[in-house]
Amino acid sequence: MNITLKQLRAFCDVAQTSSFTLAGRRMNLTQSAVSMLVRQLEDDIGLALFDRVKRKVQLTETGRQLLPIAERILGDLREVIDGAADLRALRRGILRLAVPQMLACSWLPPVLARYRVLYPDVALKMIDTTADRVIETVRQGEAEIGIGPERPTPEDVQADLLWQEKMQCACAAGSLLAQRGRIDWADVADAEWILYSDAFSGHLERTVWSGLSVQLRRTTQVRYLPTALALVGQGMGVTAAPAYAEPFGRLFGAVFIDIANPVVERRFLFYTKKGYELSPAAQAFRLLAGQKNP
Incomplete structure (x- = not known):
């Protein structure tokens, strides 16, 4: 059995118009073409759907029982087509994001x-998490796309550069360091450090501390950057943070100052599952995100 949607439509149109000719006009087909489609359908199901008596077309008892089913099938198909059109036009859909907490309340809003404004009918599900969890959240399918600092990327995840962000030193507003407009990494080699990411700490050790031949003092470890900034503001140590977080540092009594020799920049990337087609909602967001750098 190989019933086609075209056969079902011919059946419904003939039933609704009681005419092969009128059904043909609806379908932009000849009367004979419609008749052939209905005959094929009858052959496929092994039952007559219409009585053809003296040029009159009437549903058989079988046809009357099958008509609501066929109409429901065609109606469901129209809903699928309309739904796909709405998704393509972003009149519906859901945008699922995984973003580090600080990005989620600074760059992202x-x-x-x-x-x-552009796509008011698209729903949003945002997972604000740690930078170290962004990639895994995408891998597990909890988020369709993730945005965050560069991390080791597994083979099944695609990572594309969005922007690079200069790192600065955050220190307490009342400290001696805060009086200086610019420092070198060597100036804080012996400072007490507040760390909020093992991955970023490792990056500092590879790009900064190893070159200075010093051992980073790990005094305090937290999970979130806002927590680190709050402790910095209380004079408990210093930390390194992306420049876009500076307004939040002020809220906690922390001051951001330039730090160089070497200048350290962090790459922020757009993470997706490799080989998976992005939804229209995610594609539109990716395009917009690429235009909005800190």
Whole structure:
């Protein structure tokens, strides 16, 4: 049995118009073509659907029982087609993001506000997490896309550069360091450090501390950057943070100052599952995000 949607439509149109000719006009087919489609359907199911008596077309008892089923099938198909059209036009859909907590409350809100203006009918599910969890959240399918600092990327994840962000030193507003407009890494080699990411700490050790031949003092370890900044503001140590976090540092009494020799930049990337087609909602967000750098 190989019933086609075209056969079902011919059956429904003939039943609704009681005419092969009128059904043909609806379908832009000849009367004979419609008749052939109905005959094929009858052959496929092994039952007559219409009585053809003196040029009159009437449903058989079988046809009357099958008509609501066929109409429901065609109606469901129209809903599928309309739904796909709505998804393509972003009149529906869901945007699922995984973003580090600090990005989620600094860089991201203006991007989402612009996205909402453009696509008001797309729902949002945002997972604000740690930078170290962004990739795994994408891998597990909890988020379709992730945005965060560069991390070791597994083979099944695609990573594309969005922007690079200069790292600065955060210190307490009342400290001696805060009086200086610029420092070198060597100036804070012996400082007490507040760390909020093992991956980033490892990056500092590879790119900074190993070159200075010093051992980083790990005095305090937290999970989130806002927590680290709050402790910095209390004079408990210093930390390194991306420049976009500076407004939040002020809230906690922390000051951001330039740090060089070497200048350290962090790459922020767009993470997706490799080999998976992005939804229209995610594609639109990716395009918009690429235009909105800190």
